[in-house]
Amino acid sequence: MRNVVISGGGTGIGCAVARRFVESGHRVIIMGRRAAALEHTAEELNRTRRSDDARVVPVVGDASDPMVLDRLTSALDSLAESGVDVLVNNAGGVVPGPDSSVDEVVTNWIETFRSNVLTGVVLVEGLGPRMRRPGGRILNLSSIAAFRGGGGAYSAAKSAVVGWTFDLAARLGTEGITVNVVVPGYIEDTEFFGDRMTPERRARLIGQTLDGKAGRPEDVAAAVFFLASTEAAHITGQVVHVNGGAVFGR
Template sequence: MREQQGERRRLAVVSGGGTGIGAAVARGLVEDGFDVLVVGRRGDVVDAAARRIADECGRAGAVRAVTADLTDPEQLAAVLDAVDGRTVDAVVNNAGGYLGGPTGTLDEVAAWWRANLDANVLTAVLLTEALRPALRRPGGRVILLSSIAAQRGGGGPYSAAKAALHGWAYDLAAQLGPEQITVNVVSPGYVAETEFFGDRMTPEGHAKRVAATLVGRAGTPDDIAAAVRYLVGPSAGYVTGQVLGVNGGSVFGR
């Protein structure tokens, strides 16, 4: 995949790209003409997603799977190997999720918090820092996927971890702005059709979350992907250091 002289195919790296929002983002970027590296911990899942997206978009070879646990600095080498010297136009940090666990002792509380911070913050920091030298200058894009929980709470260490991404995004936007690289956060509300809730979601829980929106429906992965596609695209070159809420009006911007 080494970039050839005169070649202008854009390259995006999407973490957590095997399912749900990440897979929708990856597919949307392929439709927009990007080559995409889909990164995830579960090799079988990212492999299947890469094949499916390439087949559905009719772009064989445009999507590649990379298996890596982004909480482990050593495994970032697999991502850099897949980039293979190319310029990276966009990094979409979607890896993460709510991790539960026992909290009966202080040791268990510490482990619970560290697991959520690692999964949601450290993954984004390590991937972005690994790819930072390769970002296109000017014109590179960094996107962080947060959550409505960062603004209204309710998720304990998950809420805190997602809120941490906002502060880091502001710092990163200030650092990279002079090089005309933008950094933005997309903050989804309730999105159905993902693995986020696992078997925890009940019909009552779904109805409650839909009722909290102003538009009377759950979000979809494609709703979130559309926001990412805008921020990654040429029309958003003057947008940086922002948190874009995509939540059906369940939390107002602030």
């Protein structure tokens, strides 16, 4: 049984990752800013858990704010063991905002990097001392946008996640912690697109895949779950694409 911390675990891909781990008998902390989304997910997943010890604990907070670390460490201390075996830096997304002046553009870039990059940095720096050595696993979520552009600040921030993953993998390799980056393409049934999806856009995104399908949160969760396994001990510093072939992995 392992302790798994997932940022953005209340919805979409993070929720599917949480389900995969709790169904396999692990203890899972899901964190995010909206209490209602986290509590709803925790309640639903705890109904399907297979043992009393395997459970989902919600922690409300902004992962880019170091203040959240106290709440996370208290939640970890309440578990049977207080270390972190797996950290999934999944929080992020497009940050909508006005862009009609330089000041507005700068604000949006800062907020986009805060949401997609600093969320991971705070959790890695804050929870790093509790990570299992050897055997710890860090999974960062990037995006297909990092490899083919799109979304301005978003694609830049998701590229930064890739470079940061390589840096962390080099830093933590000899301590027995692997660090990999999972790169989703178009994934349905998440809150990612909000009201920005249209039938035409959906058809275009699916048309870019080689298998003619939209991805599902479970597809990404399966990749995360494997990379977090003990079998994946010799896989670190790698980029794993989950996009139906919409861009070729390199």
